[in-house]
Each structure stands twice: as C-alpha cells, then as structure tokens.
Amino acid sequence: MSKARIAVLVSGGGTNLEALLNAQEAGKLPHGEIVLVCASNEGAYALERARNHGVPATVVARKAMSQSAFETALSIKLAAYRVDVIILAGFLSILSEEFVSRWPDRMINIHPSLIPAFCGKGMYGLRVHEAALERGVQITGATVHLVNEIPDGGRILLQKAVEVLPDDTPQTLQRRVMEQAEWVLLPQAAEMVCRELAERETP
Numbered sequence: 001m002s003k004a005r006i007a008v009l010v011s012g013g014g015t016n017l018e019a020l021l022n023a024q025e026a027g028k029l030p031h032g033e034i035v036l037v038c039a040s041n042e043g044a045y046a047l048e049r050a051r052n053h054g055v056p057a058t059v060v061a062r063k064a065m066s067q068s069a070f071e072t073a074l075s076i077k078l079a080a081y082r083v084d085v086i087i088l089a090g091f092l093s094i095l096s097e098e099f100v101s102r103w104p105d106r107m108i109n110i111h112p113s114l115i116p117a118f119c120g121k122g123m124y125g126l127r128v129h130e131a132a133l134e135r136g137v138q139i140t141g142a143t144v145h146l147v148n149e150i151p152d153g154g155r156i157l158l159q160k161a162v163e164v165l166p167d168d169t170p171q172t173l174q175r176r177v178m179e180q181a182e183w184v185l186l187p188q189a190a191e192m193v194c195r196e197l198a199e200r201e202t203p
C-alpha cells in the first residue's frame with residue numbers, strides 16, 4: 001500500500017477537516033489520501049469544505065435510521081471508496097462496538113481536552129470547555145486517540161496542552177484549543193497512522 005485511503009466523518013463545521021485538507025495540499029500527509037468526506041447530516045458545513053477542495057462528499061443521515069441501518073449504509077460507502085482509515089473529526093453519531101471492532105488501529109478520533117479529563121458521555125463541543133472552566137483547570141488541550149473496541153478507550157496517539165486564560169469563555173477557550181492543538185495534532189496523527197499502516201502492509 002503506498003497511500004492509505006482516508007474517510008473523514010463529520011457532523012458540523014469541519015474546521016478539523018479543513019486542517020486535514022490543507023495539510024494534504026501542503027504535502028504533509030504523504031502516506032495518506034482523503035478519498036471521502038461523509039457527514040451524518042445534510043446541513044454540515046464540512047460538506048461544502050470538502051467540495052471546495054475537490055474531495056467527494058456524501059451524507060449518510062443518522063436521523064430516521066436505526067443504528068444498524070446507519071452503520072450498514074456507512075459501511076457500504078466506506079467499501080465503495082475502498083477506505084483503509086477512518087478519521088472522526090467532530091462526528092457526533094455514536095458508533096457501536098461491533099462497528100468499531102471492524103476497524104482495529106484504523107479509526108482515530110479527536111477530543112478537545114487532555115483525556116482522561118473531561119471526556120465520556122455528553123462531553124462534546126462547548127460542553128467540554130464549559131466543564132474545564134467550571135473545574136478551574138489552568139491547562140487543557142486536545143487528544144487524538146485510536147478508537148478501539150471500547151469507545152474513547154483506545155491508545156492515545158498525540159496530546160497537546162493549551163493554557164486557560166483568566167478571562168476565557170467556553171467560546172474563546174474552544175477557539176484557542178482548536179488553533180493551538182486540534183488543527184496541529186490531527187494531521188500529524190493522521191500521517192502517523194497512515195504511515196504505520198502503509199509500512200505494515202507493504203512487503
């Protein structure tokens with residue numbers, strides 16, 4: 001395998017997707033290629049970003065589908081694009097352990113805190129930063145981890161700390177964590193995983 005074929009799964013704005021696309025265009029993803037962006041809802045602005053970069057964008061709507069129908073539809077898309085690696089970049093739909101177990105060491109997620117702090121059920125988006133401010137931590141950050149079997153239980157790939165400032169609101173903190181950590185770490189972790197896979201699968 002020369003380049004691992006990547007699908008980025010999204011649900012919202014897609015700034016992490018943008019960071020991945022920019023990294024790819026800058027030659028910082030030599031062992032991977034983003035071949036598909038798949039959103040869990042039609043309104044995701046991330047779809048627009050994918051199209052602007054000339055990457056195929058599709059929707060598998062979570063709404064009005066059972067978990068198993070959703071995962072079957074998703075699997076069909078992933079197979080059609082011969083995807084090797086899944087990147088969850090602000091993907092808000094829960095995936096079953098059964099689905100996750102079919103992607104060992106091939107699925108990564110970004111979380112906007114230093115895991116194990118401020119993660120788990122209900123901890124997504126601004127809630128993570130609200131919780132960090134409520135707790136009064138002076139350092140937070142972001143984590144990229146493998147998703148292996150137990151959701152949020154996979155190996156940590158990369159973490160980066162970010163300072164919390166006295167006047168921070170959840171919004172200002174979220175922005176700083178994105179700029180200083182998420183957009184930096186996710187392309188690096190994507191390259192790490194793709195390189196490992198390419199090296200393992202090339203005789």
Ligand code: GRF
Pocket residue numbers: 011012013014015016017089090091110111112124125182
């Ligand atoms: C990010 O904070 C990411 O860590 C997360 O959800 C947010 C997505 O932002 N889990 P975006 O859609 O990439 O802009």
